[in-house]
Amino acid sequence: MKLLEDAIIKRGKILEGNVLKVDGFINHLIDVSLICKLGKEFHRLFKDSGITKILTIEASGIGIACITAQYFNVPVLFAKKSKSSNISNDVYTTQVASFTHKTVNNVVVSKEYLSSGDRILIIDDFLAEGNALIGLIDLAKQAGAEVVGCGIVIEKAFQPGGDKVRSMGYRVESLARIANMQDGKITMCD
Amino acid sequence: MKLLEDAIIKRGKILEGNVLKVDGFINHLIDVSLICKLGKEFHRLFKDSGITKILTIEASGIGIACITAQYFNVPVLFAKKSKSSNISNDVYTTQVASFTHKTVNNVVVSKEYLSSGDRILIIDDFLAEGNALIGLIDLAKQAGAEVVGCGIVIEKAFQPGGDKVRSMGYRVESLARIANMQDGKITMCD
Numbered sequence: 001m002k003l004l005e006d007a008i009i010k011r012g013k014i015l016e017g018n019v020l021k022v023d024g025f026i027n028h029l030i031d032v033s034l035i036c037k038l039g040k041e042f043h044r045l046f047k048d049s050g051i052t053k054i055l056t057i058e059a060s061g062i063g064i065a066c067i068t069a070q071y072f073n074v075p076v077l078f079a080k081k082s083k084s085s086n087i088s089n090d091v092y093t094t095q096v097a098s099f100t101h102k103t104v105n106n107v108v109v110s111k112e113y114l115s116s117g118d119r120i121l122i123i124d125d126f127l128a129e130g131n132a133l134i135g136l137i138d139l140a141k142q143a144g145a146e147v148v149g150c151g152i153v154i155e156k157a158f159q160p161g162g163d164k165v166r167s168m169g170y171r172v173e174s175l176a177r178i179a180n181m182q183d184g185k186i187t188m189c190d
Numbered sequence: 191m192k193l194l195e196d197a198i199i200k201r202g203k204i205l206e207g208n209v210l211k212v213d214g215f216i217n218h219l220i221d222v223s224l225i226c227k228l229g230k231e232f233h234r235l236f237k238d239s240g241i242t243k244i245l246t247i248e249a250s251g252i253g254i255a256c257i258t259a260q261y262f263n264v265p266v267l268f269a270k271k272s273k274s275s276n277i278s279n280d281v282y283t284t285q286v287a288s289f290t291h292k293t294v295n296n297v298v299v300s301k302e303y304l305s306s307g308d309r310i311l312i313i314d315d316f317l318a319e320g321n322a323l324i325g326l327i328d329l330a331k332q333a334g335a336e337v338v339g340c341g342i343v344i345e346k347a348f349q350p351g352g353d354k355v356r357s358m359g360y361r362v363e364s365l366a367r368i369a370n371m372q373d374g375k376i377t378m379c380d
Contacts, residue, residue, distance in 0.1 A: 030256060062256075
């Protein structure tokens with residue numbers, strides 16, 4: 001998606017360790033008018049897939065998921081990174097390692113909000129190693145729900161996550177795919 | 191707001207320690223079509239206030255803030271709960287105690303995204319003790335930004351936060367105000 005690619009090239013910054021900083025428009029300050037356009041694009045791509053629920057993970061996926069969900073007229077379920085006192089014990093749990101933060105989190109959703117009748121679209125801001133996405137797929141599988149697609153804002157195509165999840169048989173649509181970030185320059189896939 | 195009050199009475203659950211569980215439609219599973227109506231109501235209330243930015247706190251404020259922001263055509267800035275004690279010089283920091291989780295978090299925003307020209311609407315899902323709201327006001331003040339209002343989904347009016355923030359001179363609009371939650375029954379303010 002040209003508009004997004006231009007924004008990444010113009011406004012993204014490369015930090016040490018191949019971290020792409022897009023916190024000026026995606027995951028700290030959120031350019032909601034841009035996110036609305038991304039949400040409409042996800043809807044165009046998945047509108048015929050019979051989506052019943054959007055699944056994402058806190059925190060930076062939530063805004064994109066909610067904006068996208070309004071075009072599908074479905075609710076959003078966001079997975080939480082630790083069991084908090086106001087979630088019941090009745091949760092599905094998976095473990096997700098964070099590439100950026102070098103941590104491993106327990107990630108949970110309440111069993112009552114995910115079920116075998118659900119057709120799930122997973123939405124997230126980044127796909128790199130694929131850990132968050134594979135964790136969310138695992139949560140959906142535990143519930144017997146069907147993951148019908150994954151909508152990603154930015155895929156780092158030089159990291160293995162995208163290939164891994166596609167080879168598992170899932171449809172992954174990334175609105176921008178980065179080929180490399182060498183010498184301080186961001187290059188998109190063709 | 192009648193629609194929201196009805197949803198809280200019908201779908202909310204009271205947990206031990208005066209915790210109101212609304213994770214079936216507000217802060218775990220998110221009823222986005224309901225949130226859109228709340229966002230439109232916040233816009234009706236604050237549309238003449240010259241808002242330039244919506245400020246919220248991760249995680250459960252983000253969805254409501256993003257949905258609301260599209261009606262104002264402004265960006266959202268969400269404050270991050272930082273676990274690390276070594277905060278960089280590039281952020282404004284405040285401390286927020288959580289009523290639900292019994293923890294104290296450092297809460298930060300990048301200095302570059304909040305400035306003295308900003309007219310801030312703070313959006314959050316809950317107002318009880320007022321700690322998160324007062325923390326967000328503190329962050330805005332550090333930046334020299336003006337807080338022109340606070341839009342809250344659910345105020346527990348039997349806890350002191352709302353009165354505290356109003357007595358500081360801020361306009362606080364809560365879409366549902368709970369008078370008490372005694373004997374397992376939720377009663378709204380008149």
